[in-house]
Amino acid sequence: MTVDRTYEEPGERQRRFEIFKDNLLFIDEHNHPKNNHTYTIGLNELADLSYEEYQAKYLIPSIGENPLFSSGRGDELATEEHGDGDLEQVPDFKDWRIDGSVSAVVNQGSCGSCWAWAAAAAVEGLHHIRTGQMIRVSAQQLVDCDSRSSGCEGGSQSRAISYIQQNGGVDSAENYPYTGKKGVCRTNSVVAAQPVAVATDALNRIFHLYKGGVFNDKCNTTVNHAMTIVGYGVENGQDYWLVKNSWGFNWGENGYVKMARNVNQIYGLCGISSVAVYPVKF
Structure with missing residues (x-):
């Protein structure tokens, strides 16, 4: 894996390399066969970030204050009631990617917009299930316009979905593309x-x-x-x-x-x- 990185501050390249080495040692220790883990970890685009930087840049401490769904809890999400009628039997395996109900993976960049992307993906999926059409939803509109969230400083996917409902809809990503920063709400x-x-x-x-x-x-x-x-x-x-x-x-x-x-x-x-x-x- 190759990742392009440019460090402008003096000494920053060396500092990042030390963080990278520390993460590499952590990866090697975790993946050792003696640990018998059911999963592996490895190098990715975040490997030059310290654990503290990773938390500050990508995580939202308050995201759990509002439930993701009105009544869904844990495994009960699999049996959540649907408007089209209850499932007679919950399948042992489900992958909505196979059905075409999941859009391509994105990179949110340095903007703390995971909440907007999560809400957008859920709306995209439901729209595809109901209509057969995959339309990319504008996460940027949620970042810019959902006044109850805080743009790139974090937000709530439940509030984002509530915004879409109250707003009467949301624009497509094509019409309202992602910029990776909070901007003026476009109408x-x-x-x-x-x-x-x-x-x-x-x-x-x-x-x-x-x-x-x-x-x-x-x-x-x-x-x-x-x-x-x-x-x-x-x-x-x-x-x-x-x-x-x-x-x-x-x-x-x-x-x-x-x-x-x-x-x-x-x-x-x-x-x-x-x-x-x-x-x-x-």
Whole structure:
């Protein structure tokens, strides 16, 4: 196995080599026939990380605070009730890869997004089982948009699935690709398909008296007013959301406001991306 590594800090290469050697000794000791283990360990892309670094980079201490499923526990997951009816008999062997219900393995990188990938894979699998179609789900949307989780700092797969349910769905990985870092929640891929209900901070006095143009003034992310995004575009080089208000035709541009889009803020300008929701069907 060959892994490309570049260490820029002086002495870092030697420090990593010492960690690598320590891990190699640990592997050799574990795999010795005298130990009679039922599994082996070996070198991989994480072999130049110390055990402490591995824990800090890849593990989420609080992940067990919420159950993975509403009622599933241990071996009972195998007999969890399904909407299509109970299984008459639980098979002795099951591998959903054989059925095509499991997408390709990914590398989350340095972002602590395992919770998002786990939820995405579960949704992908169920969708394939129900429809026969394998559509890669956007883990990046969960990282960016699930406000009850903490992006690359960790989260909960149960909260991620709850977000998908409350959001009325989730984008595909093709439309909303993985970047390996938390970014601004993108709504334009959804708006291209339908209007989206949002909420914003409207305390700003300028917003109170807004007349026209792309609004990009300072505001908070604590939202206090609901509106609807009905489109998006670019005006004088500034990306904007076209937002329908409910304060009459004389406010703004005939009752609409253009709010700056693609700003460098996690929840969008004035928190406009923080609680975006849209229906799937009625």
